[in-house]
Amino acid sequence: MHEFSLMDSVLSTVEESARQAGALRVLSIDIVIGDLIQAVEEAMDFAFEALSEGTICEGAELNMTFVKPKSVCQDCGCEFEHDVFHNKCPDCGSIFTTLIQGKELYIDKIEVDMPDEPSNDQT
Ligand SMILES: [Zn+2]
Numbered sequence: 001m002h003e004f005s006l007m008d009s010v011l012s013t014v015e016e017s018a019r020q021a022g023a024l025r026v027l028s029i030d031i032v033i034g035d036l037i038q039a040v041e042e043a044m045d046f047a048f049e050a051l052s053e054g055t056i057c058e059g060a061e062l063n064m065t066f067v068k069p070k071s072v073c074q075d076c077g078c079e080f081e082h083d084v085f086h087n088k089c090p091d092c093g094s095i096f097t098t099l100i101q102g103k104e105l106y107i108d109k110i111e112v113d114m115p116d117e118p119s120n121d122q123t
Helices: 002-020 041-052
Strands: 025-034 061-067 070-073 079-081 097-101 105-113
Touching: 002 025, 002 041, 002 105, 041 061
Parallel strands: 025 061
Antiparallel strands: 025 105, 070 079, 070 097
16 A cells, blocks of 8 residues: 555654654654645554554654645746646646645654653753
8 A cells, every 4th residue: 555655654654753852752743745746644643553663753643734736837937736637727727837736745743752851961
């Protein structure tokens, strides 16, 4: 399943930064997914549950924000949102457009649980 490999890379990034920060647990993960990635929300949830089991991310809240594809017209310069299949300029009808948003998958925010005890080198 496509979503498993996507979630796998998200989780390894999250785990790495959480460990580097010295976090005990990951509380929530906010990710942004472009519609052109064609990730299904339910499948992402399922992949998350399955892959986070036994890791620092287990039980974390997963928040997904889906963003619509957006292109800029090469002829008139207008920026417009469109669906996965149509990217013709709505202003001038040009087909010469460049995609500027919609293919991304990134982590927007991670909330972690930090240890209460101050570390030894602090007073
Ligand atoms: Zn145009």
